[in-house]
Amino acid sequence: MQNNQEQFDVVVIGGGPAGILAAIRAAKQGANVALLEKNKTLGKKLLLTGKGRCNLTQVRYSNRDFIAKLGKNGRFVFSCLNVFGPAETMAFFEKMGLKTKIERGGRVFPIADRSSKVLGILAAHLLKNKVNLKCNEPVLGFETKKGKIENVILKNKKIGAKNFILCTGGKSYPETGSTGDGFSWAKSLGHKITRPAPALTPIITEEAWVGDAQGLSLKNVALNIFLNNKKKDSRFGEMLFTDNGLSGPIVIDASKRIGELLKQGEVSLEIDLKPALDFQKLDNRLKRDFAANPRRDFKNYLPDLLPKKLINTMIQLVGISPETKLNAITRQQRRKLLHRLKGLKLTAKSLAGFEKAVVTSGGVALKEIDPKTMRSRIIENLFFAGEIIDLDGPTGGYNLQICWSTAWAAGTWAAAGCDRKRFFLDFP
Ligand SMILES: Cc1cc2nc3c(=O)[nH]c(=O)nc-3n(C[C@H](O)[C@H](O)[C@H](O)COP(=O)(O)OP(=O)(O)OC[C@H]3O[C@@H](n4cnc5c(N)ncnc54)[C@H](O)[C@@H]3O)c2cc1C
Structure with missing residues (x-):
């Protein structure tokens, strides 16, 4: 010494x-x-x-x-x-x-x-x-x-x-x-x-539209996790859109599971934006709203259902023209909207790296x-x-x-x- x-x-x-x-x-x-x-x-x-x-x-x-x-x-x-x-x-x-x-x-x-x-x-x-x-x-x-x-x-x-x-x-x-x-x-x-x-990381998704919703935080939503179209897990609570995917408490908590599933096949994530209403109840609500406001434009109705940052994406995903009057929306189109509200679908690409990992x-x-x-x-x-x-x-x-x-x-x-x-x- x-x-x-x-x-x-x-x-x-x-x-x-x-x-x-x-x-x-x-x-x-x-x-x-x-x-x-x-x-x-x-x-x-x-x-x-x-x-x-x-x-x-x-x-x-x-x-x-x-x-x-x-x-x-x-x-x-x-x-x-x-x-x-x-x-x-x-x-x-x-x-x-x-x-x-x-x-x-x-x-x-x-x-x-x-x-x-x-x-x-x-x-x-x-x-x-x-x-x-x-x-x-x-x-x-x-x-x-x-x-x-x-x-x-x-x-x-x-x-x-x-x-x-x-x-x-x-x-x-x-x-x-x-x-x-x-x-x-x-x-x-x-x-x-x-x-x-x-x-405990954010998730990077295939879909680029998430970037439009960057910074949007959703409370009280359900995140359903699928492996090769088979439901494997779900979480309920708060999540956040990032520039290239999803983050927030329920996503970070589910990330370990998602990482394991990604090694086994295609992992899709479906955000249930209306978990308090089952399909039937939500469909009844849509029908009621459409009947009550028949001449309202679809694009003007969507803010009643969704945060602003998701409206353009939803319009594109359901393929309903924004100016369509509510009474002109077909049953098929309404069902499509219903399914997107109960399952806004994303494909998990990978976990974010060490830079963003909590542990x-x-x-x-x-x-x-x-x-x-x-x-x-x-x-x-x-x-x-x-x-x-x-x-x-x-x-x-x-x-x-x-x-x-x-x-x-x-x-x-x-x-x-x-x-x-x-x-x-x-x-x-
Ligand atoms: C954004 C974020 C939020 C989190 N929130 C929570 C929470 O609310 N609750 C919770 O339970 N956990 C939370 N965690 C996890 C928690 O912070 C970590 O598990 C914890 O900090 C690990 O502590 P540690 O002392 O083992 O290591 P670290 O906190 O990583 O500390 C290691 C230290 O070693 C030093 N070091 C490294 N190499 C050398 C070297 N060569 N020479 C000298 N020094 C060196 C580093 O500079 C560092 O200061 C969070 C983590 C992150 C990133």
């Missing part, structure tokens, strides 16, 4: 939610901790969460139901959740001074509706617990000796530690700093990486991480937390909870490995 080289008990790499909490927890255990972040500031992605409001956890379900929502890999996080799950997360933040509220579907937000409040409180606790914070400090790699990491390599120096926690996140929204650096290091250290893929699926393979401590089973002084591991969930606060739970474990056990006298497994 060089004389001027800094040495810590624990070095945490990545100043996102997982890295920040892991650093706080390890420092609270008495460890001398450094947190290294390549951006000038911490938590760039955390600030974007929940449309700037930060849906920090999810409290609707028991831990068992929570892991079921994560799919086949969910079981991995069970022990971490049992120590530091949604209830503990809320209590922890409240204790740190963050007032929270529970919204529809068990989504937890700060009362202030600002993610900067969450980041501010976490940053204050890094300082309070004397974490040595090094921003604008990209880690370039590791030095190992006899199967253990000795140092992290920075631009102009190396930093040594007894234990290292890797929290560099996934590859989504790379402008926030999550560029997947940790995957290549973990691989070079002997870990298997399940192929990272964008998850990355894949990552460090779970069987090579101890689920209780988050310690690598390959490198004994390496721990993982957050999105870098092969675990991801739907929208609703699941992904941040994965960060908090795994970071709590990694911070706890990385500090424990330093044999600090103050080590305790309490909460919080």
Whole structure:
């Protein structure tokens, strides 16, 4: 070791939610901790969460139901959740001074509706617990000796530690700093990486007309998903048109399923614009309206049924001339309109890429991480937390909870490995 080289008990790499909490927890255990972040500031992605409001956890379900929502890999996080799950997360933040509220579907937000409040409180606790914070400090790699990491390599120096926690996140929204650096290091250290893929993404569609509706948000619609014309899934809620496809909560939530289906065949998406009315009721309504306003132009009637941005598209899709009087519309034309209102059809082309993905699926393979401590089973002084591991969930606060739970474990056990006298497994 060089004389001027800094040495810590624990070095945490990545100043996102997982890295920040892991650093706080390890420092609270008495460890001398450094947190290294390549951006000038911490938590760039955390600030974007929940449309700037930060849906920090999810409290609707028991831990068992929570892991079921994560799919086949969910079981991995069970022990971490049992120590530091949604209830503990809320209590922890409240204790740190963050007032929270529970919204529809068990989504937890700060009362202030600002993610900067969450980041501010976490940053204050890094300082309070004397974490040595090094921003604008990209880690370039590791030095190992006899199967253990000795140092992290920075631009102009190396930093040594007894234990290292890797929290560099996934590859989504790379402008926030999550560029997947940790995957290549973990691989070079002997870990298997399940192929990272964008998850929770907007959908790109074949049809160019979506661009005309760009920015239009539809509330209370149903999205029906078909594989080779067979209905496979559906979602209800809010969605949004983008320049080249669809986005918004129900689309993003369905994207994992759509991605799987795209590997099997042609996937079509039908937006039910009137889910509260079945075919018969909607047809009765059209007939009533047509009879009540026989001399009205079709184009002047459509605003009663549709948002402005969809009117030209609908006119083209149903092939009714805009000036047609309502009493001149044929039964066949009315049925066509009815079917488009109950199923505005689009063809899914692909998922949007990492640039627009809310999370990355894949990552460090779970069987090579101890689920209780988050310690690598390959490198004994390496721990993982957050999105870098092969675990991801739907929208609703699941992904941040994965960060908090795994970071709590990694911070706890990385500090424990330093044999600090103050080590305790309490909460919080
Ligand atoms: C738009 C958007 C909205 C979201 N909303 C929600 C939500 O409301 N609720 C929810 O639960 N989840 C949400 N998520 C997901 C959630 O933000 C992520 O799962 C979470 O941020 C992952 O945390 P992390 O600490 O593992 O990684 P990240 O947040 O990606 O942090 C990793 C950090 O490591 C740093 N880093 C990377 N490489 C290096 C290097 N070489 N050297 C030093 N530092 C490095 C990065 O700069 C970054 O700061 C959202 C995601 C997005 C993109």
